[in-house]
Amino acid sequence: MATFEDLTAPDTVQDLRNQTSPLLVNAFELYIPNMPGGGDSTSLRLRLLSCDNPIQMEISVVDLHTKRFYYRFAGALKPKQEISAVFQESANGTITASLQKWLSKTVSFSTGYNYSADSYKTTAFLYLIGVNQKYCAEVVMRNFWMSSYEMAALAEDREKNDIVDVTCKFVFDYVDFPVSFVVTE
Numbered sequence: 206m207a208t209f210e211d212l213t214a215p216d217t218v219q220d221l222r223n224q225t226s227p228l229l230v231n232a233f234e235l236y237i238p239n240m241p242g243g244g245d246s247t248s249l250r251l252r253l254l255s256c257d258n259p260i261q262m263e264i265s266v267v268d269l270h271t272k273r274f275y276y277r278f279a280g281a282l283k284p285k286q287e288i289s290a291v292f293q294e295s296a297n298g299t300i301t302a303s304l305q306k307w308l309s310k311t312v313s314f315s316t317g318y319n320y321s322a323d324s325y326k327t328t329a330f331l332y333l334i335g336v337n338q339k340y341c342a343e344v345v346m347r348n349f350w351m352s353s354y355e356m357a358a359l360a361e362d363r364e365k366n367d368i369v370d371v372t373c374k375f376v377f378d379y380v381d382f383p384v385s386f387v388v389t390e
Contacts, residue, residue, distance in 0.1 A: 236331075256331065263284075266280060290372070292371055346377040350375065354373040
């Protein structure tokens with residue numbers, strides 16, 4: 206049986222690492238201020254269950270072979286240009302309806318032709334929310350658009366207010382650098 210001292214002792218670092226409370230875990234928020242296609246709203250703010258890191262850079266290696274040696278040089282900078290995000294919504298699909306209207310601005314479903322990039326690309330902000338529930342980083346993604354989305358399978362016994370997971374893939378041209386990190390108290 207646990208003693209009073211055991212129950213009231215301060216948490217160790219390992220105890221905090223094992224904590225899975227949503228209030229003590231970093232979270233992501235995706236904010237799209239100018240939603241292409243409009244939908245029910247002109248902006249969209251999503252609290253994400255999971256999200257890829259959009260800040261990844263790779264510099265390729267270029268090999269130059271001479272008669273006796275290989276010389277290696279830095280090649281072109283290749284940034285990551287897509288992220289996958291998962292969020293939840295109710296089964297009535299209000300957010301998904303807005304995403305479908307956005308997707309319809311990308312390609313015409315009746316003709317298969319692409320629209321101008323001006324009609325579907327926008328700027329989006331990805332915020333990292335710290336354990337104190339304050340923004341601690343802001344990533345600005347330019348020429349941001351949705352390339353796909355997928356809802357979880359809808360079962361026949363689903364209630365109207367059930368929560369479903371939606372997975373989206375977004376593509377962007379570049380990220381503003383430097384990424385702003387904010388220390389909040």
